[in-house]
Amino acid sequence: MNCAIKDEIFDGMTHVPDAPWKGVEQLRDIAFGDRYTLFLTAKGKVYECETHGQVHNTRKRSRLSPFRLVAGLQDIEVSAIACGSSHSLVLTKSGVVMSWGVNDCGQLGQTTNSRVPTMVKVPDKKPLFVQIACGNEHSLALTNDGTIYSWGSNRYGQLGMSEPENMSNCHFPMHLTSIHGIPIATIACGGNHCFLISKSSAVYGWGRNNRGQLGLNDLSDRPYPTELTTLRPCGVRYVACGDEFSVFLTHKGALFTCGDGTHGQLGHGNLSNALAPFKVMKLRDKPVTQVACAKHYTLAFVPSIGQLYGFGQLGKIYTLPGKINGPWISPTLTANSAFNDAVIVNQIFSGGLKSVVTTTLLVDNVPPFDMRHPLNQESQIFTLSEQMDNSVLVDEEPVFVWCMHCSCLNGSFLLANDQHLNCSIENFGVDIRAAQKAFRNIRDVVSPLHKEMIWIVFTLQLIPSLKCTPADVESLRVYLILPLYHEFANSKLYSRLHAPFAQAIFRLSDEHRNIVMKCREHIVKDSLNELQKLSNVRPEDLKKPLIIKFIGEDAEDVGGVRQEFFNLLLKKIFDPDYGMFKVLEESRLLWFADSTFENKNQFYLLGLAFGLAVYNLTVINLPLPLALYKKLLGKKVDLSDLHELLPSEAKSLKAILDYTGDDFKETFDLTFELSKDVFGQSITKPLIPNGHEIAKCNVQHF
Numbered sequence: 001m002n003c004a005i006k007d008e009i010f011d012g013m014t015h016v017p018d019a020p021w022k023g024v025e026q027l028r029d030i031a032f033g034d035r036y037t038l039f040l041t042a043k044g045k046v047y048e049c050e051t052h053g054q055v056h057n058t059r060k061r062s063r064l065s066p067f068r069l070v071a072g073l074q075d076i077e078v079s080a081i082a083c084g085s086s087h088s089l090v091l092t093k094s095g096v097v098m099s100w101g102v103n104d105c106g107q108l109g110q111t112t113n114s115r116v117p118t119m120v121k122v123p124d125k126k127p128l129f130v131q132i133a134c135g136n137e138h139s140l141a142l143t144n145d146g147t148i149y150s151w152g153s154n155r156y157g158q159l160g161m162s163e164p165e166n167m168s169n170c171h172f173p174m175h176l177t178s179i180h181g182i183p184i185a186t187i188a189c190g191g192n193h194c195f196l197i198s199k200s201s202a203v204y205g206w207g208r209n210n211r212g213q214l215g216l217n218d219l220s221d222r223p224y225p226t227e228l229t230t231l232r233p234c235g236v237r238y239v240a241c242g243d244e245f246s247v248f249l250t251h252k253g254a255l256f257t258c259g260d261g262t263h264g265q266l267g268h269g270n271l272s273n274a275l276a277p278f279k280v281m282k283l284r285d286k287p288v289t290q291v292a293c294a295k296h297y298t299l300a301f302v303p304s305i306g307q308l309y310g311f312g313q314l315g316k317i318y319t320l321p322g323k324i325n326g327p328w329i330s331p332t333l334t335a336n337s338a339f340n341d342a343v344i345v346n347q348i349f350s351g352g353l354k355s356v357v358t359t360t361l362l363v364d365n366v367p368p369f370d371m372r373h374p375l376n377q378e379s380q381i382f383t384l385s386e387q388m389d390n391s392v393l394v395d396e397e398p399v400f401v402w403c404m405h406c407s408c409l410n411g412s413f414l415l416a417n418d419q420h421l422n423c424s425i426e427n428f429g430v431d432i433r434a435a436q437k438a439f440r441n442i443r444d445v446v447s448p449l450h451k452e453m454i455w456i457v458f459t460l461q462l463i464p465s466l467k468c469t470p471a472d473v474e475s476l477r478v479y480l481i482l483p484l485y486h487e488f489a490n491s492k493l494y495s496r497l498h499a500p501f502a503q504a505i506f507r508l509s510d511e512h513r514n515i516v517m518k519c520r521e522h523i524v525k526d527s528l529n530e531l532q533k534l535s536n537v538r539p540e541d542l543k544k545p546l547i548i549k550f551i552g553e554d555a556e557d558v559g560g561v562r563q564e565f566f567n568l569l570l571k572k573i574f575d576p577d578y579g580m581f582k583v584l585e586e587s588r589l590l591w592f593a594d595s596t597f598e599n600k601n602q603f604y605l606l607g608l609a610f611g612l613a614v615y616n617l618t619v620i621n622l623p624l625p626l627a628l629y630k631k632l633l634g635k636k637v638d639l640s641d642l643h644e645l646l647p648s649e650a651k652s653l654k655a656i657l658d659y660t661g662d663d664f665k666e667t668f669d670l671t672f673e674l675s676k677d678v679f680g681q682s683i684t685k686p687l688i689p690n691g692h693e694i695a696k697c698n699v700q701h702f
Contacts, residue, residue, distance in 0.1 A: 025041035025042060025043055025045065026041060026042040027039060027040070027041060027042070027347075027358050028040045028041060028042050029080065029081055029349070030081075030349040030351075030356050031081045031082050031083040031088070031134075031349075031351060032083055032294075032349075032350070032351025032352040032354055033083040033084065033085060033086060033087075033088065033101075033351075033352065034085045034086060034352055035050060035086075036048060036049065036050045036083070037049050037083075037354070038070070038081045038083055038088060038090075039067065040078060040080070040081045043077075044076075044077035044078045044079065044093060045069060045073075045074075045078070046069065046070045046073050046078050046081060046090060047067040047068060047069055047070070048067070048068060048069075048070050049066065049067050049068070070090075070117065071116055072100075072116040072117045073090065073098075073117055076092055076093075076098075076117075077092065077093040078090045078091065078092055078093065079091050079092065079093050079376075079378065079379070080131065080132055080379070081132075082132045082133050082134040082139075082189075083134055083351065084101070084107055084134035084135060084136055084137060084138070084139070084152075085102075085136040085137060086101050086102035087099060087100070087101030087102050087103065087107045087108055087134065087137075087139070088100055088101050088117075088134075089120075089132045089134055089139055089141075090117060090132075091129055091130075091131070091132045091141075095127075095128035095129050095130065095143075095144070096119055096120075096129065097109070097119070097120040097129050097132055097141050098117035098118060098119050098120065099114065099117065099118060099120050099139070100114045100115060100116055100117045100118060101113075101114070103171075104137070105137040105138065105152050105153035105155075105169045106151055106152050106153070106169045106170050106171035106172070107134075107137050107138055107139050107151065107152035107153065108120070108139075108152075109121070109139060109151045109152075109171070109172055109173050110171065110172075111171050120141075120151075120173060121172070121173075122149065122172075122173045123172060123173075127143040127144075127145070127147065127149070128143055128144045128145075129141045129142065129143050129144075130142055130143065130144050130378065130379050130380060130381065131186070131187050131379055133187050133188055133189040133194070134189055135152070135153075135158055135189040135190060135191055135192055135193070135194065135207075136153075136191045136192060136243075137152050137153035137155075137192075138150065138151065138152030138153045138154070138158050138159060138189070138192070139151050139152050139189075140187050140189055140194055141173065141187075142184055142187050142381070143381075144381055144382045144401060145381065145382065145401050145404065145405040145407065145408060146182070146183060146184055146381045146405055146406075146407025146408055146411070147175045147176075147405075147407075148160070148175060148176045148179065148184065148187060148196065149173035149174065149175050149176075150170070150173070150174065150176065150194075151170045151171065151172060151173045151174065152169065152170065153168075153169055153192075154167050154168055154169060154170060154223075155168065155192070156192045156193070156207050156208035156209075156221045157206060157207055157208075157221050157222055157223030157224070158189075158192050158193060158194055158206065158207030158208060159174070160176045160178070160194060160206040160207070160223070160224055160225055161174055161175075161176050161177070161178075161223075161224070162223060163223045164221075164223065176225065178224050178225055178471060179196065179204065179225050179471050179472075180406065180407075180465075180467055180470075180471055180475070181406035181407055181410055181467065181470055181471055181472070181474075181475030181478065182196070182198050182202070182204075182407060182410070182471050182472050182474055182475055183198055183199040183200075183381060183383070183407050183408070183410040183411025183412075183474060184196050184197070184198060184199070184381060184407065184411075185197050185198060185199045185237075185374075185380065185411075186237075186238060186239065186374075188239045188240065188241050189241060190207075190213060190241030190242060190243060190244065190245070190246060190293075191208070191241075191242075191243035191244055192207050192208035192244075193205060193206065193207030193208045193209065193213050193214055193241065193244075193246070194206055194207050195239045195241065195246065196225065197236055197237070197238070197239060198423075198472065198474055199383075199410075199411040199414060199420070199474070200414070200420045200421050200422070200423040200429050200474055201231075201232070201234070201235045201236045201237060201250075201251070201421050201422065202227060202232055202423065202472055202474060203215075203227065203228040203231045203232070203236050203239070203248065204225035204226060204227050204228070205222065205225070205226060205228060205246075206222045206223065206224055206225045206226060207221065207222065208221055208244070209221050209222060210244065211244040211245065211259045211260035211273050212258055212259050212260075212273050212274055212275035212276070213241070213244050213245050213246050213258060213259030213260065214226070214228070214246070214258075214259075215228045215230070215231070215246060215248075215256075215258040215259070215275070215276055215277045216228065216275070216276070217230075217275045217276040218275060219275065225471075227472070228277065230276060230277065231248060231256065231277055232422055232423075232424075233422050234248070234250045234254070234256065235250045235251040235252065235418065235421040235422065236248045236249065236250050236251075236256075237249055237250060237251045237371070237372040237373070238291065238371040238372055240291045240292055240293040240298075240350075241293055242259070242260070242265060242293035242294065242295055242296065242297075242298070243260070243295045243296070244259050244260040245257065245258065245259030245260045245261070245265055245266060245293070245298075246258055246259050246277075246293075247291050247293055247298055248277055249288060249289075249291050249371060249372060250372075251372055251418055251421065252287065253286075253287025253288045253289060253372070254279055254280075254283075254284065254287075254288070255267070255279065255280040255283055255288055255291060255300060256277035256278060256279050256280070257274065257277065257278065257280060257298070258274045258275065258276055258277045258278065259273065259274065260273055261273045261274055263296040263297065263312045263313035263317055264297075264311055264312050264313070264317045264318050264319035264320075265293075265296055265297050265298050265311060265312030265313065266278075266280075266298075266311075267280040267282065267283070267298060267311040267312075267319070267320060267321050268280070268281075268319070268320075269282075269319050269320050270319055271317070271319060280300075280311075280321065282320050282321045283300060283302070283309065283321055286302040286304070286305070286307075287302065287303075287304065288300045288301065288302055289301060289302075289303050289368065289369070289370040289371060289372060290347065290348050290368070290369060290370070290371050291348075291371065292348045292349055292350035292351075292355065293350055293351075294312075294350040294351060294352060294353060294354065294355055295351075295352055295353055296312050296313035297310060297311065297312025297313050297314050297318075297350075298310065298311055298312050298350075299324070299348050299350055299355055300321065301345055301348055301368065303331055303332075303345075303367075303368045303370075304330075304332065305330055305332075306328060306329055306330030306331050306332065306344055306345065307323055307330075308323070308324045308326065308328070308345060308348065308357065309321040309322060309323060309324065310322060310324045326345075326357060327343055327359070328343050328344050328345045328357075328359055329342050329343070329344060329362065330344070331344040331345075331362070331367065331368060340363060341361070342361070342362040342363075343359035343360060343361055343362065344359060344360060344361075344362050344366075344368065345357055345358075345359055345368055346358045346359055346360045346366065346368055346369060347368070347369040381407055381408055381411055382398050382401045382402055382408050383402070383408055383411040383412040384402055384408075384412045384413065384438050385412065385413060385414075385434065385438075399442075399446070399450070399454070400453065400454070400457060403454050403457040403458060403462060404457050404461050404462060405462075406462070406465065406466070406475060406478050409462075409477065409478045409481050409482070410474055410475055410476075410477040410478055410481075412435070412438075412481065413430055413431045413432075413434045413435040413438065413481065414429050414430065414431065415429050415430070415431050416431070423472075423473055423474050424473060425473065428473075428476070428477055428480060429474075429477075430477055430480050430481065432480070432484070435480075435481050435484050436484050439484045439485055439486055440486070442454065442486070443486040455487060458482070458485065458487075458497075459496055459497060459500065462478075462482075463482075463497075463500050463501055463504055464500070466478065466504040466507070468507040468508055468509055469508075469509050470508070479504075479505060482501065483501070523565075523568055523569055523572060524569060524572050524573055524578070527565075527569055527609065528602060528605045528606070528609075531605045531608050531609060531612075532601075532605055535605070535608060542608070542612065542615075543615070545616065546562060546612055546615075546616045547562070548561045548562045548564075548565040562616065562618055563618055563619075566609075566613050566618055566620050567620075569609060570620060570621070570622075573606060574590055574623075576593070579593055579598065580592070580593060580598050580602070580603070580606070581593055582594070584645060584646060586646060586647050586648060587625070587644065587645055587646065587647065588623065589623050589624065589625050589644070589645055590623050590624055591624075591625070591645060610622065625641065625644050625645045626641060626644060627641035627642070627644070627645060639653060639654060639657075673685065673686045
């Protein structure tokens with residue numbers, strides 16, 4: 001692997017010099033401090049080098065000192081590195097965070113400065129960390145159970161847990177409680193601001209916002225994680241941060257930028273700040289897979305043409321993406337003898353005033369890195385999927401982590417092919433069949449002792465931990481997934497499992513409880529669709545015993561599930577808001593809505609459903625008047641039937657029939673027309689041709 005280094009003082013974008021990283025171990029990651037750089041190799045070794053020279057002198061290039069192993073890490077395998085202005089973090093293969101450097105704000109997670117890597121300890125816990133990130137003077141870390149810890153300076157609320165006036169600095173890791181249950185995919189830090197991205201691409205930011213770098217359409221700092229709602233539909237997969245600006249990469253390769261634009265680093269063609277994320281339009285037809293931010297510029301890589309783009313303070317100011325030429329060619333070219341020495345871009349890194357581009361030989365056929373898809377699952381929170389081998393379920397520790405923490409459950413069994421993105425009340429993004437399969441495997445594969453432990457974790461830890469105000473709609477997936485647990489089929493556990501879980505649902509705020517209830521709103525549509533298929537293709541099947549099974553529920557139908565099905569179906573259909581029926585206030589009976597969007601076939605299918613209930617000996621409540629059943633049997637209806645349905649109207653009509661006076665027309669002033677309220681408008685309909693011109697003076701005709 002070769003390495004090309006570029007820094008801000010290099011004037012122009014036509015040439016990138018080689019750096020002396022050849023013949024050493026393959027690089028996995030690079031992190032930049034103000035005056036030093038860390039290099040992580042594929043074998044987990046960390047090298048450092050200091051930057052000498054006047055980095056702001058535009059005539060004199062800074063240079064790198066010889067690479068050397070970081071003291072204290074020679075015998076430790078490292079999986080990730082991060083740098084602040086003057087402090088460093090490493091994440092070891094065993095999930096431990098170590099820090100060293102300046103500690104004036106507590107950014108080391110310790111009480112004193114340390115010149116050698118020292119373990120960051122969490123009070124009363126031993127978490128397994130999977131990701132780390134550094135701001136200028138603060139640090140961030142994500143654990144495998146979905147918890148984020150932060151420490152260091154909180155001058156602008158960048159720790160995400162308290163107002164700055166209540167806590168200026170923190171010298172030990174504290175976890176963020178306001179994001180409980182969100183399945184986190186990525187964390188990132190800018191100079192004094194932070195972001196997290198959820199598994200389904202919700203973006204939350206907090207910290208300093210003086211240039212609009214949080215993308216919240218204002219300049220107010222945020223001491224707690226706040227969602228960028230405008231980005232939820234975009235499918236953001238990665239975020240890179242400069243000192244006071246942010247760049248978001250979507251699953252389709254689009255770039256959105258916001259914050260400080262005074263050096264052109266937003267790529268919008270001007271030097272203005274952007275308070276909300278805007279798409280970099282010049283790259284709209286060029287899907288980007290990698291993006292990196294230095295202090296005042298941005299790099300973006302487009303693999304389809306093998307081109308690196310840059311914008312911002314690159315010697316000169318470039319306000320639009322421009323090509324950065326280097327020794328690399330397009331990876332789409334076919335390797336042959338003419339390209340034996342040709343190289344392609346593998347990965348780009350930026351930070352402070354420097355950037356590094358690593359390359360590989362074209363003939364090695366190594367695809368460029370894609371930041372939209374994490375290659376290393378060890379950097380992610382622990383989740384389960386249908387594809388997981390059963391051996392994972394035998395391993396006690398990860399399964400217990402999954403059972404204990406909402407974040408892990410909520411990030412599991414997501415729909416494939418990005419269908420879970422843009423999670424909402426209409427799309428929870430959960431593959432119910434995959435979840436069912438996993439719980440069946442837990443039932444069949446896990447040992448009895450472990451099953452007992454899972455029971456204890458679910459009932460004594462997970463369910464009591466459910467919040468009444470979940471942080472995000474993704475946090476509600478647990479209410480869909482947990483009922484698939486096989487013990488829910490055991491009615492004897494009602495008091496210890498079913499009731500506490502139901503109470504957790506009822507503890508939800510009205511807003512979130514309504515979202516949970518909406519998961520079953522499609523019961524009418526799905527039921528009528530199935531009846532339509534049966535009546536068209538196999539009408540004889542309608543006479544077979546009816547067995548109901550709700551998707552995602554293990555309960556066997558011995559009558560109770562069928563009863564519940566019809567109760568839910570009728571409750572939904574008879575709701576006036578559904579639009580098929582209306583409730584008559586006097587009699588409290590139901591009658592057909594005056595205006596409806598449903599066609600006659602829908603009412604026919606509804607009749608089939610009622611017939612199925614009777615045929616299968618299921619008791620249902622149909623608050624319909626006798627007149628309807630007479631009409632179905634072809635019998636005549638009379639005024640007595642109207643009296644059952646609309647007593648006052650029936651009395652009025654009876655009074656008209658009984659009136660014997662000669663001044664009928666003057667007394668009642670009626671014509672053969674009817675006025676109705678339809679969707680808020682008064683509509684008049686003639687009962688006979690030209691009814692509005694014909695007075696009701698003939699009682700018998702009436």
